[in-house]
Amino acid sequence: MGNLILPTIINDDNVWECHLCENFSATSELGKNNHLAAHRKEEIKKRALPLIIPPSTKLLKKKRFHKIRSNSDGYPGDIPLAMPLQEDTTSSSQENQRIVHHKIDVERIAILDSFAEPLDAIFEVDDIDDAFPKFEKLLADLSSVIQEHFHLSKTNSSQSKKPAASAASKAFDPLNAQAVQKLYKWNRRRCIRNIVNPNFSRCPVPKEDIFNYFKTSWAPPKSNYNLPLVPNLDLPPVIDLMSPETIASCLQGCENSAPGPDLITYHHWKACDPRCFILSKVFNICLKFKLIPAEWKTSHCILLPKKGDPALLENWRPITLSNTIYKL
Numbered sequence: 580m581g582n583l584i585l586p587t588i589i590n591d592d593n594v595w596e597c598h599l600c601e602n603f604s605a606t607s608e609l610g611k612n613n614h615l616a617a618h619r620k621e622e623i624k625k626r627a628l629p630l631i632i633p634p635s636t637k638l639l640k641k642k643r644f645h646k647i648r649s650n651s652d653g654y655p656g657d658i659p660l661a662m663p664l665q666e667d668t669t670s671s672s673q674e675n676q677r678i679v680h681h682k683i684d685v686e687r688i689a690i691l692d693s694f695a696e697p698l699d700a701i702f703e704v705d706d707i708d709d710a711f712p713k714f715e716k717l718l719a720d721l722s723s724v725i726q727e728h729f730h731l732s733k734t735n736s737s738q739s740k741k742p743a744a745s746a747a748s749k750a751f752d753p754l755n756a757q758a759v760q761k762l763y764k765w766n767r768r769r770c771i772r773n774i775v776n777p778n779f780s781r782c783p784v785p786k787e788d789i790f791n792y793f794k795t796s797w798a799p800p801k802s803n804y805n806l807p808l809v810p811n812l813d814l815p816p817v818i819d820l821m822s823p824e825t826i827a828s829c830l831q832g833c834e835n836s837a838p839g840p841d842l843i844t845y846h847h848w849k850a851c852d853p854r855c856f857i858l859s860k861v862f863n864i865c866l867k868f869k870l871i872p873a874e875w876k877t878s879h880c881i882l883l884p885k886k887g888d889p890a891l892l893e894n895w896r897p898i899t900l901s902n903t904i905y906k907l
Contacts, residue, residue: 595607595608595610595611596611597611597614597615597618599615599618600614688728688850688851690724690725690728690851691721691724691725691851691852691857694717694720694721694857695856695857695860697717698714698717698857698860698861698864699860701713701714701717701864702860702863702864702867710868711868711870714864714868714872715872715873715874718861718872718874719874721857722841722843722874725843725847725851726841726842726843728851729847731842731843731847732842733842751773753773753774759774765835765846766834766835766836766837767834768834768836769836769837776884780884780889782882782884782889782892782895783889783890784890784892784895788892789882789892792892793880793897818866820863820866821859821862821863821866822859823854823855823856823858823859824855826855826858826859826862826907827853827854827855829907830845830848830849830855830858830907831849833845833903833906833907836903837900838900838902838903839877839878839879839900839901839902839903839905839906840874840877840878840879840900840902841874841902841903841904843902843903843904844903845903845907848903848904848907858904858907861904871905874902875901875902875904875905878899878900878901878902879899879900880897880898880899880900881897881898881900882895882896882897882898883895883896883897883898884896
């Protein structure tokens with residue numbers, strides 16, 4: 580072959596051995612590198628986070644169906660609505676250490692307590708002479724006591740004729756936040772009405788014309804209607820006696836509105852008789868006699884403007900202000 584020298588063949592099996600495996604040896608460097616790359620992939624796989632495959636929608640629906648089916652087995656009345664309550668494991672020593680909150684002793688207005696006994700006598704005793712007139716006199720005294728306690732007085736005719744300057748100075752200002760909040764707390768409907776129509780004007784029509792107009796409108800019909808007579812039937816009473824709790828629930832739901840001729844509002848009744856003991860006696864006496872006091876039938880009528888010419892009475896809406904005890 581001339582001067583050519585052939586490389587010597589190495590027959591040592593330890594040259595391409597893996598230092599991580601005991602019984603592995605490659606026949607070439609490429610085989611050893613591929614083997615070491617496989618080791619590195621296994622190491623990366625061990626260090627990496629586990630791969631979590633979310634369940635499919637079909638599997639979730641299947642699990643939900645089995646859960647609903649297991650809960651719906653059996654009679655519906657046998658299924659408990661909630662888990663049973665756990666037993667109270669608190670010791671008696673902890674119960675003795677509970678903080679006791681004392682109630683605040685609020686002073687109660689007792690101006691109507693003196694009327695309880697006379698009202699009970701009128702309701703329970705049947706042989707009292709002129710019982711209903713005495714009842715009306717008692718109610719008049721009761722209203723006078725409330726008016727004196729809250730300093731309620733009817734404005735005289737001389738005081739009602741005030742100059743235009745003083746009336747304008749006391750007009751409602753919708754931009755006065757304090758006045759709006761005070762009026763809203765006292766009477767929400769009146770507050771909204773004053774905000775919508777702050778320039779409230781009085782009816783310019785003379786009082787005599789107003790009286791004649793509404794007298795004609797509210798007069799009874801001239802034609803007589805013959806209604807069929809109802810036979811005397813033994814019917815049960817329409818309403819039983821009123822309890823103080825029932826009247827108190829109605830009183831709490833009443834919004835403070837404009838008072839009637841007695842100037843007593845719902846706020847005054849809540850302050851004087853919050854548990855409605857006196858009011859229940861008054862209403863039960865009315866049920867006993869099947870009458871109401873004549874004072875309750877009187878009311879004040881005010882006119883609210885509508886759209887149109889204010890000189891025409893058709894453009895004014897009348898509102899009747901009755902006593903709050905009668906409306907209650």
